[in-house]
Amino acid sequence: MASPGQIQLVAFSIGDLRCATRIDRVEEVVPFTAPTRVPNAPGFVEGMVDLRGRVVPFVSLRKRFGVGGEAPSTSRILVVRLERGVVGFLVDHAGMMRAAAEQVLPPPDYVPGLDAKFLAGVVRDEAGLVLLLDLDRVLTTEEARVLPTAP
Numbered sequence: 201m202a203s204p205g206q207i208q209l210v211a212f213s214i215g216d217l218r219c220a221t222r223i224d225r226v227e228e229v230v231p232f233t234a235p236t237r238v239p240n241a242p243g244f245v246e247g248m249v250d251l252r253g254r255v256v257p258f259v260s261l262r263k264r265f266g267v268g269g270e271a272p273s274t275s276r277i278l279v280v281r282l283e284r285g286v287v288g289f290l291v292d293h294a295g296m297m298r299a300a301a302e303q304v305l306p307p308p309d310y311v312p313g314l315d316a317k318f319l320a321g322v323v324r325d326e327a328g329l330v331l332l333l334d335l336d337r338v339l340t341t342e343e344a345r346v347l348p349t350a351p
Contacts, residue, residue: 211297215267
C-alpha cells in the first residue's frame with residue numbers, strides 16, 4: 201500500500217523506454233506465453249493467449265511504439281483492464297514503482313516519436329524521466345475492434 205501522498209505504479213521497459221501505468225488498471229503480470237496468431241490483425245497485435253481459461257488479446261508495445269529489436273526472453277505480459285475489455289501488453293521487464301505526487305508532471309504538448317495522446321504524464325525519479333502511459337489510448341477504437349474480446 202502506498203503512503204499518503206504517494207501513488208503506486210507498474211513500471212516497465214520497452215527497449216530503452218522507461219514507462220509506467222496506474223496499478224489499479226493492471227490485473228496481473230505474467231511471464232511471456234507464445235500467442236496464437238490472429239489473421240488480418242494489425243502488425244503490433246501478436247494474437248491471443250490463454251490465461252487460465254480466459255482468452256486475452258495480446259499486443260506488443262515494442263511494435264506499437266516502433267521500438268526496434270527483439271523482445272528479451274525475460275519479457276512479461278501486463279494484463280490490463282481497459283475501458284473496452286482486458287488486453288495483454290508485451291513488455292521487456294516489469295516491476296513496482298512508487299512516486300510522490302509532486303514527482304508526477306503533466307505531459308508535454310509534443311513528444312518526438314510518440315503520439316502525445318498516449319501520455320498521462322511524466323514521472324521524475326532518481327534515474328531520469330518515466331513516461332506515464334494511458335493504456336486506454338494506446339489502441340484506437342478502430343484497432344480495438346479487430347481484437348478478440350476478453351471479459
